[in-house]
Amino acid sequence: MSKQASNEPAIVMEHVSKNFKVLNRREGLSGSIKDLFSRDYKTLQAVSDVSLTVGRGEIIGYLGPNGAGKSTTIKMITGVLEPSEGKIMVNGVVPYQNRTRNSEQIGVVFGQRSQLWWSLPLIESFNLLRDIYLVEEKEYKDMLELYRSLVDLEPILHKPVRQMSLGQRTLSDILAAFLHNPAIVFLDEPTIGLDVAMKSKIRDLILGLNAQKKTTVILTTHDMGDVDALCKRVVIIDKGKKIYDNDMDHLKTFFGSYRTLRMRLDGEDEWTERVIDENKTDVMKEIEKTQKEHKIKDIQVQEISTEEIIKKIYEG
Amino acid sequence: MNLKRFAALTKAGIQESLQYRLGTAVTLFSNLIYLALVYFLWKAIYASSGKDVVRGMTFEDTMIYLILATALFNFLEQFIVWDMSRSIQSGKIILDLLKPMKYRIYTFWSYSGAHVVQFFLTFTPTFIIVCLLTGGAIHIGVNLLFFVLSTVLALVVNFNIEMLVATLCLYTESTWGINIVKETIVLLLSGVSIPLAFFPETIRGIVSILPFRAVYDIPLTILLQKNGADQLSGLLPMLGMQLCWVVILTIAGNLFFNHAVRKITVNGG
Amino acid sequence: MNEKNNLTNQMPIHKRGLKFYASIYKKIIIQDIKSKMSYRADFIISTVGMVMTNLAGFLTFMILFHNFPTINGWDYHHMLFLYGFSLVALTPVQCFFDNNWNLRFQVQSGDFIKYCFRPINVFFYFISEVFDVKGLGQLAFGLGTLGYAWHKIGLPVTALNIGKTIVFLITASLFMIAIMNFAAATCFWIIGSGYVMVIMFRFKDFARYPASIFSGIFKIIFTFIIPIAFVAYYPSLVLLTPDKVPVLSWLSPLFGVLFFYLSYRFWMLGVRKYDFTGS
Secondary structure (H helix, E strand, O other): OOOOOOOOOOEEEEEEEEEEEEEEOOOHHHHHHHHHHOOEEEEEEEEEEEEEEEOOOOEEEEEOOOOOOHHHHHHHHOOOOOOOEEEEEEOOEOOOOOHHHHHHOEEEEEOOEOOOOOOOEHHHHHHHHHHHOOOOHHHHHHHHHHHHHHOOOHHHHOOEHHHOOHHHHHHHHHHHHHOOOOOEEEEEOOOOOOOHHHHHHHHHHHHHHHHHHOOEEEEEOOOHHHHHHHOOEEEEEEOOEEEEEEEHHHHHHHOOOEEEEEEEEOOOOOOEEEEEEOOOOOHHHHHHHHHHHOOEEEEEEEEOOHHHHHHHHHHO | OOHHHHHHHHHHHHHHHHHOHHHHHHHHHHHHHHHHHHHHHHHHHHHHHOOOEEOOEEHHHHHHHHHHHHHHHHHHOOOHHHHHHHHHHHOHHHHHHHOOOOHHHHHHHHHHHHHHHHHHHHHHHHHHHHHHHHOOOOOOOHHHHHHHHHHHHHHHHHHHHHHHHHHHOOOOOOHHHHHHHHHHHHHHHOOOOOOHHHOOHHHHHHHHOOHHHHOOHHHHHHHHOOOOOOOHHHHHHHHHHHHHHHHHHHHHHHHHHHHHHHHHHHHOO | OHHHHHHHHHOOOOOOOHHHHHHHHHHHHHHHHHHHHOOHHHHHHHHHHHHHHHHHHHHHHHHHHHHOOOEOOEOHHHHHHHHHHHHHHHHHHHHHOOOHHHHHHHHHHOHHHHHHHOOOOHHHHHHHOOOOOOHHHHHHHHHHHHHHHHHHHOOOOOHHHHHHHHHHHHHHHHHHHHHHHHHHHHHHOOOOOHHHHHHHHHHHHHOOOOHHHOOOHHHHHHHHHOOHHHOOHHHHHHHHOOOOOOHHHHHHHHHHHHHHHHHHHHHHHHHHHHHHHOO
């Protein structure tokens, strides 16, 4: 393996595309019977011409609506899938050509699918992972020490995974993914289904590990709270194409002229929300317009939330 | 009861089963090979015995019985125990319990679509082939009608046995263990592996009062018109026995299931 | 930034050989047995299930012999020998390869993807996850039957015979494992192929009858395509008829290894296919 320059990025994707052949299912009972005899396939471009560079130690949000091509991209970077076109380098390794080598330098977490041994106490899962990844004893001990400084490990360390709560399980899975000190960790919906307290605990843990170990983190999520808390940069993909790739701050400036106008009308408990582009519409005019028809009890004008920005981008 | 709802569940089941085109083909093919095994084994057995008729069964009788039993087995085979244990472990069962339909009834009608497909895709072709090959060994007449009636009863009995065992999953995670016990008992005592006619008298006496016979042996005996099933006097007790088991097992199954559900709701799953 | 980079560059290229896998497997099994011990009820129910299955199988066997004293020239004790031999040969597939039964559920739900991200062999990782102690009950039952039949037939107890028994039992096991690997891996291509495993597992019940009962095309099918003739019949002939052992019996260890290898390749091909389509 050749030495790399110190500013070599963690992940480089150049003009990557991925095509699938999928079955066209017909509708209804008569459709199912027709499918028995003849099938109709079409080619689907899950990812098309995506180029992306991720630096070391970055935490990026990789966002997009369901079916946008997020998981296909992740599968290509992890070496599970081979791209139809384009080149991928992960920390100096071509993933699909060196799957084993590549998997030594990555960690993967799925929010709802534990990858730990279901019936074993957590510490035994850790020990097995140490052996599988051939982690040096000293590094292993240091890592456990680091974990102890970041989270309260004792209540879960000797508990079988099957007996853990969802939050404890997610926490364990994240710790397990960082155990071999990988260069890159993929987090897929890490806080799904968790309560607010647990969410913030998980986010703190990710930030802590990233700061200590300079691990690159690729986060895919639908929870904008995760993005706000963790990411400095977001990449948005839709229908297989990259449609946005820039800083979070830029995202806000870009949509800086947007305001969320919240009004509570007389006789209603709920807030009515409207996103307004100040370059096009005047907020005061909007309020006056509403006032002609309703009595307004309360008014708030807020900066647009990330959630709404992303929604606007998806909608195009 | 709301027939439209049942029809919708059946229809959805049919659609789902039809999507598994290759699965169905593979099932049919595996069955053919299995039947070849059965054929060779029994051919060798009869050849070694030097007799044409053993226990009132000729080689041809035995083959027809075992082939149709296997076809029936496919048709009745359900994975309720596994499905239920999975939905318990994933917590999905709570959603199913909340459906505006009794869980047992919902489950029964969800599987009914697969039964309809299996009946036409596996049982009927097997039956026609056996009819053609044996050239008139199976009497075609009013017995077919009774056979269909008896098969429907068998289906309900089988469903009830499955559900009773599946309910055990609410108490234990040992799905494999309880499933294998059920499968072993049903396979042996219902006559799928060896026709009940070959069982020694004492064991036959016990088997004849157990519900498992009602699943495979009775429908086949009616179809093949053995043991006096060609007379109404022989036929009615068999159907009566099936009906009895339907009633007993349905009541027992309901009581047991309700008890089990109450237990998990109290303990919070 | 620099520290991380250096670390990455110096990362040694790990070789994971047989010794590595053996040590990992040993550790997983020990841990697994430990955790199984804490689920006593499950263990007891499974063991009862296993005993029931064996009793039922034995009962089927007895009922047959109750009606038909010989089958294709094989008498009761020789048949019992085959029966015991097949039970022992089935033990490894039940103890070590039981996770194959979960494969289709994991593939369908998409959970299987988790096995694809580790730097170890996917087949090993998946199979090693479950070790099934209850297969040991069957082993005891099979050994008992085999020993009884051995005694009744009057086979001499020599080192050579025992050595042969061990080699050819392993051979027979390899065939059974391979059959189940093939059957399980069909789920990568075919949705709803669960029945294939069920029926293949029922095929094993026919392994205990002499394969000489087959003729024509089926003789070839059951010898070379679905090799149940190798699960007990051919390997055990080495002991039962030492004067006229068929060539196929002597070749069976070679075939066993080959067949196992092919089943492994087929399984791994399925994983590639899964990667391409799995959600």
